[in-house]
Amino acid sequence: MSETVQFFIKETIAKQENIQHLGTLDLELMACSLLGVERSKLLASPIALNQDSKDEFWSMIRRRMDGEPLAYILGKKGFWNLDLEVNNQVLVPRPETEILIEDILLNFNQTNLSVLDLGTGSGAIGLSLKKEKKSGMSIALIFRLMHWKLPIKIH
Structure with a gap:
């Protein structure tokens, strides 16, 4: 049985002291990007996280822990009246x-x-x-x- 994204985030923060500094918001935004859902949907209803998605989520978490900007991980950054595509270039x-x-x-x-x-x-x-x-x-x-x-x- 797969766990929900919300449970995964709470458990990850609780069990991994070294990622507590990332905060819930970063993790929620990464989950939204990974699953292609709005944050309101993520917060409003349980969403199952399969093993492939969990592996990809961990990859994103590791990148963030290594200091990579969240915008590079998400591939976009909100600015003024736009969502701009960004990368490490x-x-x-x-x-x-x-x-x-x-x-x-x-x-x-x-x-x-x-x-x-x-x-x-x-x-x-x-x-x-x-x-x-x-x-x-x-x-x-x-x-x-x-x-x-x-x-x-x-x-």
Whole structure:
């Protein structure tokens, strides 16, 4: 008989002292991602966790315990008015950056606003402004310096 996700989370936290610092919320969000359900459904009704799902859940827990950001494990991060795809090739958008979006929307002419987001990773700034404005131009450029080979002369 398979156990429920809720029971698995409670038992895991109770039995594993080294993962108590992860907290219930991280574990619930990982479970939601793994099972493809909203958190409200996870909290409202018992959901069975089969052995394959349990193994994958443990894999996610180990990654988190090793310090990997939760957003990389989930593959997404909420930012402003978007759910952005993220992975280990981009920095996780920070909540403080949302203040920049708010300031731009409050202080700049929105009818003719053009945005050039250089060195973007997830595209958080340019994409949020574009979606919020509904007009204008937003360009995001990704530079991967490791791929650039610049000729250097030493004299």
